[in-house]
Amino acid sequence: GESVGLHLPTLSVQEGDNSIINCAYSNSASDYFIWYKQESGKGPQFIIDIRSNMDKRQGQRVTVLLNKTVKHLSLQIAATQPGDSAVYFCAERGQGFSFIFGKGTRLLVKP
């Protein structure tokens, strides 16, 4: 069946370093993916998205890479800041408008 998972539950990085958060998905037919950030006590916040006809998409300090061959998605955060500390999870569009979410990776940024 469809599933979205994450390789690392917790990632700890030094302020200023780059962070890479990974996600694996199982449905090769998925055509749209989103990375969300969730801070404690808040709802998920959109970071960046990518469609399956692209390999890479860049935003401000963030880059999403999509490798359809191995069904892998990654989020790269450049010059990580303390405000980036949160849980990050990927979401894969399932059937129609529904999304399948991964459990999340907690990013801890050390000053």
Added chain:
Amino acid sequence: EPEVTQTPSHQVTQMGQEVILRCVPISNHLYFYWYRQILGQKVEFLVSFYNNEISEKSEIFDDQFSVERPDGSNFTLKIRSTKLEDSAMYFCASSGQGDNEQFFGPGTRLTVL
């Protein structure tokens, strides 16, 4: 900046009682969603709503659940007879287009005793 709002922020109820969770989506959005997140677990899709009807629902969204858009601004989730396992954060989201970014509300924490 427009945002999705949800009320109440925390709802405590007895098992078997009905609850209504309320959401005000972003005003010009057309697609509306409910998700839930059990503590420590991943966000799970419940239902999507477009053009005054349900467009999709998950296996979680059984006969105990219903959604309604009673007026031009509110979008509600009703649980008819709550169970202990319904305890979770419930997030409402909306989007302008069906395949665009979904904007999430802050969530309602439902506690069923």
